[in-house]
Each structure stands twice: as C-alpha cells, then as structure tokens.
Amino acid sequence: MAQEIRRGGHVFDVHEGLAAPFMFDNVSTDVIAPALTNLTEGLDAPRGGLGSNRGATAFANIRYRADGSPRQDFVFNQEAYRTASIMVVGKNYATGSSRVTGVTRPLAAWGVRVYIGESFGPIFLTNAVQYGVLTVELPRETLNEIVEWVESHHGVRMRVDLERQRIETPGRDPIAFETDPRVRNKLLNGLHDLEEIEPHLPAARAMRARDVEERPWIYRPGDDRR
Amino acid sequence: MNRRDFITTSVGAGLLVAASSRSLFAQFRSAGRGGTMFDKIWDAHVVANLGGETDLLQVDRCIGGSPTQVLRLVREGVELRNPEIFYNVPDHTVSTSPERYADPSLGWGWQPYEELADEMRELGFTKAFGQSDPRFGIMHVVGPETGLSQPGMVLCAGDSHTCTHGAMGLISWGGENSDNILRTGTVIRRRPRTMRVNIVGALGPGVRAKDVILRTIAQLGTDSGTGFAVEYAGPVVRALSQEARFSICNLAVEMASPTGMVSPDDTTYEYLSGREFAPSARYWDQALAFWRTLPTDDDALFDREETIDMTGVEPQVTWGINPEHAIGIGERIPDPDRAPAGKRATYRQAIEYSRLTPGEPILGTPIDEAFIGSCVESRISDLRAAAAILEGRRVASTVHSAWVVPGSNAVKAQAEAEGLDRIFKDAGFEWRESGCSKCYGSNGDYVEPGHRCISNSNRNYIGRQGRETNTLLASTTTVAASAIAGSVADVRALL
Numbered sequence: 001m002a003q004e005i006r007r008g009g010h011v012f013d014v015h016e017g018l019a020a021p022f023m024f025d026n027v028s029t030d031v032i033a034p035a036l037t038n039l040t041e042g043l044d045a046p047r048g049g050l051g052s053n054r055g056a057t058a059f060a061n062i063r064y065r066a067d068g069s070p071r072q073d074f075v076f077n078q079e080a081y082r083t084a085s086i087m088v089v090g091k092n093y094a095t096g097s098s099r100v101t102g103v104t105r106p107l108a109a110w111g112v113r114v115y116i117g118e119s120f121g122p123i124f125l126t127n128a129v130q131y132g133v134l135t136v137e138l139p140r141e142t143l144n145e146i147v148e149w150v151e152s153h154h155g156v157r158m159r160v161d162l163e164r165q166r167i168e169t170p171g172r173d174p175i176a177f178e179t180d181p182r183v184r185n186k187l188l189n190g191l192h193d194l195e196e197i198e199p200h201l202p203a204a205r206a207m208r209a210r211d212v213e214e215r216p217w218i219y220r221p222g223d224d225r226r
Numbered sequence: 227m228n229r230r231d232f233i234t235t236s237v238g239a240g241l242l243v244a245a246s247s248r249s250l251f252a253q254f255r256s257a258g259r260g261g262t263m264f265d266k267i268w269d270a271h272v273v274a275n276l277g278g279e280t281d282l283l284q285v286d287r288c289i290g291g292s293p294t295q296v297l298r299l300v301r302e303g304v305e306l307r308n309p310e311i312f313y314n315v316p317d318h319t320v321s322t323s324p325e326r327y328a329d330p331s332l333g334w335g336w337q338p339y340e341e342l343a344d345e346m347r348e349l350g351f352t353k354a355f356g357q358s359d360p361r362f363g364i365m366h367v368v369g370p371e372t373g374l375s376q377p378g379m380v381l382c383a384g385d386s387h388t389c390t391h392g393a394m395g396l397i398s399w400g401g402e403n404s405d406n407i408l409r410t411g412t413v414i415r416r417r418p419r420t421m422r423v424n425i426v427g428a429l430g431p432g433v434r435a436k437d438v439i440l441r442t443i444a445q446l447g448t449d450s451g452t453g454f455a456v457e458y459a460g461p462v463v464r465a466l467s468q469e470a471r472f473s474i475c476n477l478a479v480e481m482a483s484p485t486g487m488v489s490p491d492d493t494t495y496e497y498l499s500g501r502e503f504a505p506s507a508r509y510w511d512q513a514l515a516f517w518r519t520l521p522t523d524d525d526a527l528f529d530r531e532e533t534i535d536m537t538g539v540e541p542q543v544t545w546g547i548n549p550e551h552a553i554g555i556g557e558r559i560p561d562p563d564r565a566p567a568g569k570r571a572t573y574r575q576a577i578e579y580s581r582l583t584p585g586e587p588i589l590g591t592p593i594d595e596a597f598i599g600s601c602v603e604s605r606i607s608d609l610r611a612a613a614a615i616l617e618g619r620r621v622a623s624t625v626h627s628a629w630v631v632p633g634s635n636a637v638k639a640q641a642e643a644e645g646l647d648r649i650f651k652d653a654g655f656e657w658r659e660s661g662c663s664k665c666y667g668s669n670g671d672y673v674e675p676g677h678r679c680i681s682n683s684n685r686n687y688i689g690r691q692g693r694e695t696n697t698l699l700a701s702t703t704t705v706a707a708s709a710i711a712g713s714v715a716d717v718r719a720l721l
Contacts (some may be wrong), residue, residue: 024572024575025568026448026449026548026550026572028548028687028688028690030666030688030689030690031688034689034693056327060689060693061688061693061694062672066694082660091449092448092482094647094689095448095482096386096480096685097385097386097685098384098385098386099665105524108586119449119453121450121482122399122401122452122453122479122482122484123386123400123401126401126402138602143546171621180278180279180280181277181278182277182278182414185277193414194406194409194410196282196414197282197406197412200274201410203273204273204284204410204411204412207273208284208308208411211284211286214357215378215516216509217504217505217506217509218287218311218376218379218510219308219310219311220310221310221353221373221502221503
C-alpha cells in the first residue's frame with residue numbers, strides 16, 4: 001500500500017512488504033548516515049528501496065570497501081533484499097545523534113516503513129513517529145524466529161497490522177506485539193502533533209501565564225541589571 | 227502502587243484537584259510519586275496527559291529557533307510566543323579556523339547568519355549568537371555559561387547531547403523538533419522511568435569526570451539507559467566541580483538515556499550566580515528558595531539503581547566502535563572469543579575496524595591525531611588541566627595534527643587571559659576558534675582517512691570523525707599525554 005510521505009500527520013494502519021534482516025546491536029546513526037556522505041534526499045525521493053541508486057549512500061562506511069566496491073555480505077547489496085521495506089534489527093538500533101534529515105526522513109521516503117527490533121535509540125523512536133514509520137519491539141528469541149522465516153522465504157511479503165497489533169508471516173502463526181497507545185492512536189488516525197496539542201492549548205497558556213508570575217526570572221533573562 | 231493507579235483512587239483524584247488549583251511553584255510531594263528531582267520537575271510541567279505514559283509538557287528553555295525556521299513560521303502567519311525562552315547558536319556549522327572572521331564562507335552549510343538573525347532579533351528572538359558574538363560557542367557550553375540553563379527547568383533542543391544541561395538540576399533532552407515549541411510552548415513526551423547511578427569510591431590521580439562516565443558506560447552497557455532518565459549521584463559526583471558534572475551528563479545519551487542529570491547544590495548555585503542571564507539580585511533569593519526544593523529526597527524511589535565504584539579505576543580509553551568499549555589505560559585489548567556471547571559479533575567488527583590486536587596492551591598504540599574540544603570537556607577547567615600537562619612539553623613529531631578547540635568564545639578569551647593558548651601553541655597544538663569541530667567531522671573539520679585520533683569527545687562509532695577513521699575516546703589530560711607520546715599514554719606518568 002503506497003503511503004504518501006508528508007511532513008507530519010502520517011497514517012499507518014497496515015503495511016505489506018519484504019523484510020531484510022539486520023541483526024546488529026547498537027547501530028549508530030553515524031553508521032546509518034555517515035557525516036561526509038550526508039543523505040539530503042528530499043521528501044519526494046522516488047521509491048526504489050535501499051538497494052537503489054538513491055539509497056546508495058546509506059550505511060556507506062560498512063557497505064562498501066575502501067575501493068568503493070560493494071560488500072556482498074551487506075544485506076542491502078543482496079538481490080533478495082534490495083526492495084525491503086521492513087528491517088529486522090537488534091538492540092538499541094539507530095542510537096546516537098538525531099540525524100532526522102539523514103536517517104529517518106530519507107529512509108522513509110525510500111520505503112522503509114517498519115522496523116522490528118529489540119529496542120531503539122531514544123531519539124530515533126521520536127523521529128520515527130513523526131514520519132509515520134512504525135517501530136515494533138519484540139524479544140530476541142522472536143526476532144531470531146522472524147529472521148529464520150525471512151531467510152527461508154525470499155520474495156514472500158510480511159504483513160504488519162497496527163490495528164490488530166500483529167505481524168503475519170505466511171506459513172506461521174501471527175506474532176502479537178504491543179504499541180504505546182498514544183503512538184498507535186496517532187498513526188492509525190494520522191494525527192499531526194499539533195492536532196494532539198490543540199485541545200490543550202488553553203491549559204498550556206494558563207500554565208505559562210502563571211509561571212511568568214511565579215518564576216519571572218526565567219522569562220526575563222538578563223533583566224533588571226539596571 | 228504505580229502512578230496511574232494512584233491517580234484513579236479517590237485520594238489520588240482529590241490530591242490532583244488540589245494540585246491543579248495550586249501553583250506550578252508549589253511543592254507537590256506524596257507517597258508513590260518517587261520524590262526524585264526528575265519526578266518533581268516533570269510533574270510540575272505537565273499540561274495534560276495524552277494517553278498512556280505520554281504527557282504534554284511546558285518547555286522553559288529551548289535551544290532552537292534558527293533564523294530560517296523562525297522566519298518561515300512568521301511568513302506562514304504563525305503567532306510566536308515567549309521568544310525569550312529561545313537561544314540559537316550555529317555551533318555545528320561554523321569553521322574553527324582562525325580565518326573564519328575574515329572569510330565567513332568557511333564552514334559547511336554556512337548561511338548569511340547575521341543578516342537573517344537581525345530580522346529574527348527584531349521579533350524578540352534576541353539570543354541569536356553568531357560566531358562573532360562574545361556569547362557564541364558550543365550550545366551545551368553556552369547555556370550553562372551564560373546562565374540560561376537553570377535548575378528546575380525543562381530544556382529541549384535538537385542536538386542529542388542536550389542531556390549535558392541536566393547537570394544544572396534540570397530535565398533536558400535532544401532530538402526535539404523546535405517547531406512545536408515555537409508554535410505552542412509545549413512538547414509531547416513519553417515519561418521515562420527513573421534510574422540513579424550512585425558513584426562511590428575516590429578518584430585516583432589523573433582520573434577525571436570523563437573517565438567516570440566512560441567507566442559507567444563500560445560497566446552498565448551502551449543500551450542500559452533505554453527508557454530511563456538517569457540521575458548521577460553519590461559522593462564522587464558531589465565532590466566534582468560544576469564543569470566536571472557537565473562532562474558526566476554529556477554522555478548520558480551514550481548509555482541510551484537522552485536525559486541525564488545531577489541534583490543541584492551550592493556548587494551549582496555558586497556556578498550560576500552573576501552570570502549574564504541568571505536571576506539577578508532582585509530575584510535571586512526567590513529563585514534560590516525554589517531551587518532548594520528540587521534535589522532528590524532522601525527517601526526517593528527510583529525504578530532502578532546502580533552503583534559504580536571508582537576505587538582503583540585507572541584513566542580510561544576506548545579501543546572499539548562504541549562508547550562502552552572502554553578499558554583502563556593499563557589493560558589489554560579484549561579478545562572477541564572471550565567476550566559475552568551477545569557481544570562477540572560486535573567485538574569482532576570492532577577489532578577488524580580498529581586494526582588492533584586482541585591481547586596487546588592498549589598503551590603504546592600509535593596515534594595520528596589528537597583532539598581536545600567538544601561539549602564534553604572544553605571548558606576553562608578542562609583547558610587548565612590540559613595546559614598543566616603540556617607546559618614545557620612537545621607534541622610528538624609523528625603526530626599529524628593536534629588541535630585545541632575551546633568550548634566558547636568566552637572560554638577562549640579566558641584561556642588567552644591566563645596564557646593557556648601560549649602553552650598549547652608552544653607544545654605544538656593548533657589553537658582554534660570555538661565550534662563543534664572534529665567531534666563529528668561534518669563541518670570541514672574532520673580526521674583524515676586512515677588516521678587514528680585520540681579525542682576527548684563522546685562518540686567513536688565507525689566513521690564518526692571521518693571516513694575510515696578510528697576514534698579513541700579519553701579524557702582531556704589523557705589526550706594531552708598521548709599527544710606528547712605519539713601513542714596512547716598514561717597521564718599519571720606525567721603528574
């Protein structure tokens with residue numbers, strides 16, 4: 001199902017696609033979007049997946065040898081995974097810097113819509129929600145089973161259903177997962193942050209007005225050194 | 227009883243009604259709420275609950291609102307409130323070359339900052355500090371140094387090392403898009419659980435705050451803080467200077483917690499007193515009374531507690547490809563085959579990438595570059611410590627490049643007033659202008675391909691400082707000692 005990538009307010013209900021295994025721990029955003037090859041693809045980047053030319057610079061430092069030739073042991077250089085839209089990852093995936101313009105946005109624009117992993121870098125978690133990208137946390141044993149399925153079912157699409165909170169891998173029982181209720185509601189309804197905040201603006205304004213009275217020094221930095 | 231259960235009881239509901247009619251300023255303490263500094267500050271900033279553990283919070287300070295961002299919103303017709311809570315410093319993109327004033331096109335992604343900033347300043351966003359501003363520097367040095375980062379705040383920014391400011395006794399995190407804050411003064415945030423890291427024992431000679439936090443991450447793991455806000459506590463932390471506490475909190479995000487903090491005390495208040503944007507005499511006593519309500523209660527409950535004993539711990543250095551790969555300066559490079567099963571693959575990748583030999587001592591590993599700078603340890607006390615090591619000594623002739631990048635223009639001026647720059651230059655270091663520089667290699671300042679750099683920064687991931695580069699993380703004084711030796715060195719031999 002094609003998902004339009006806009007700035008905020010993305011809908012995610014169900015995604016079907018090919019999965020790629022990338023079971024490493026503590027993969028830093030420095031590794032995903034290396035500084036000297038900063039990915040600056042715009043929101044309208046055409047589809048093609050990480051194996052396409054447009055995805056060529058992702059993971060550059062571990063994807064290519066020093067002479068620029070692609071390493072065949074790197075998952076997105078392999079034919080079976082070039083158009084993967086689901087990544088199965090390890091612990092603390094995408095840890096470190098935010099790199100939203102280098103990591104989340106372009107990878108979402110190229111087609112990665114779901115990350116299934118043991119845990120995620122805290123800043124990546126927030127960024128992913130902004131771009132309608134779903135992160136699912138599952139225990140290591142379950143991830144290993146999913147990877148085993150992926151590797152023995154090349155070309156077979158996985159179905160990730162946020163509404164029912166389950167992953168369907170044809171030939172096996174569905175795998176249940178949990179999502180944060182607010183994130184689930186936001187993605188299913190395509191709520192922009194501002195739509196979530198708006199009902200509470202009067203309360204926010206009232207709190208601010210009270211705070212200006214009670215902690216004036218915060219709002220008058222450098223003030224009254226007259 | 228957890229927080230949600232507490233609120234649904236009639237007692238809890240009654241207290242909640244009472245609290246909402248009380249002021250933000252007032253103390254709110256009750257059983258089951260933890261009593262940690264984090265709980266107190268978070269609770270006082272909640273505008274509303276948005277479902278589950280996610281709250282809408284008021285933001286008190288934001289590093290953000292770049293000229294392009296602010297002007298774009300203004301052109302959209304957005305009403306921007308409370309401009310006084312914002313400050314903006316283009317630290318990541320400036321060049322640190324001394325030529326940068328004569329040639330403002332130096333640096334990566336440079337924009338005509340001052341022209342755009344002037345337009346923004348007229349709108350009330352007056353704290354836009356371009357590279358020539360005396361207040362300019364690395365944003366996480368500038369906030370505390372100018373008195374903008376204060377106890378009891380919620381402080382947000384885009385950069386991941388925003389956790390640094392938590393050492394002032396506030397809650398801060400990075401990765402935040404300042405759009406919501408500009409438009410509404412609020413952020414949506416899932417409430418983390420609380421962790422306290424108690425640091426005990428005594429620091430040996432040559433052991434600094436950077437060694438403490440490297441040791442902590444090595445012991446607990448680089449993913450140990452996932453889902454937690456971390457308070458660093460204990461006698462070791464209490465004895466540290468305020469500047470040293472920033473070094474500790476800076477690497478909270480390297481243990482996967484974007485929020486690290488230290489409860490404030492007299493050291494904090496004395497540090498803050500008299501700074502440009504700190505509460506002035508008129509408000510000082512009132513502010514101080516408020517700040518004194520913040521420190522974690524004696525009977526506070528954390529979701530998780532850990533202890534790090536620094537007794538006998540040596541200066542640290544990382545050998546591998548993430549911050550938890552830290553060992554003592556006298557130790558040997560680990561053998562992947564002897565690593566815990568879950569870490570073996572990463573250790574193998576690290577050994578291959580770092581071109582080191584398992585079983586060999588890390589001491590004596592040749593280095594090509596030395597970097598002293600970054601938001602970790604580039605404040606005046608750090609530069610004084612480096613100068614004390616370098617005085618009368620020279621960088622080894624085999625070292626290709628050795629830089630000192632002061633944390634801010636103010637630190638630079640102070641260092642020059644104390645003659646530290648002369649010591650650095652006489653030793654063979656380049657004395658640079660302030661900025662993020664080689665920490666992340668994306669602004670024109672980077673480590674050369676194939677080089678091994680010993681750096682007092684906070685990340686050693688593959689390619690972090692430049693393509694095909696190896697980063698060894700260490701404290702400022704270990705970097706200084708290693709520059710002199712031309713290889714990884716034990717600073718204690720020079721004390």
